Amino acid sequence: MRFVLLLSFVLLAAACASKPILYPNAHYQEVGEDAADRDIEQCRELAKDAGASASQGKTGQVAGSTAAGGAIGSASGAVGGAILGHPGRGAMVGAASGATAGFLRGLFRRSPPSHAFKQFVNRCLKERGYDPVGWD
Numbered sequence: 001m002r003f004v005l006l007l008s009f010v011l012l013a014a015a016c017a018s019k020p021i022l023y024p025n026a027h028y029q030e031v032g033e034d035a036a037d038r039d040i041e042q043c044r045e046l047a048k049d050a051g052a053s054a055s056q057g058k059t060g061q062v063a064g065s066t067a068a069g070g071a072i073g074s075a076s077g078a079v080g081g082a083i084l085g086h087p088g089r090g091a092m093v094g095a096a097s098g099a100t101a102g103f104l105r106g107l108f109r110r111s112p113p114s115h116a117f118k119q120f121v122n123r124c125l126k127e128r129g130y131d132p133v134g135w136d
Contacts, residue, residue, distance in 0.1 A: 021133050021134045027131075047121050052120045053113075053114045077094015
């Protein structure tokens with residue numbers, strides 16, 4: 001049980017790891033990577049303080065992934081069941097396993113930051129002399 005809790009914590013911490021990628025312009029090269037990382041963190045905090053969400057929300061992501069997994073599992077299970085002469089039973093088993101796999105995938109997949117959060121952080125970094133080119 002402790003292992004599961006630790007794994008969940010690590011995965012949730014990794015979910016917040018998305019950060020901007022900075023072009024190595026003259027300012028970036030002048031201040032260095034450590035100062036740039038501190039500026040990124042400060043801009044992230046300013047965005048949070050302003051009300052921008054650091055993630056798009058896990059509930060919708062998990063629900064969508066579960067539904068998609070169930071639909072794919074149901075279809076593939078029906079095909080496998082038809083080959084064996086039991087398409088209905090195959091569809092039920094496929095739907096259950098696909099939904100479970102989709103649920104787990106959605107639960108542990110990294111949730112991207114909201115558009116407003118990224119825009120806020122990008123603007124903050126530009127005002128500090130950086131050139132953000134995308135997000136990792």
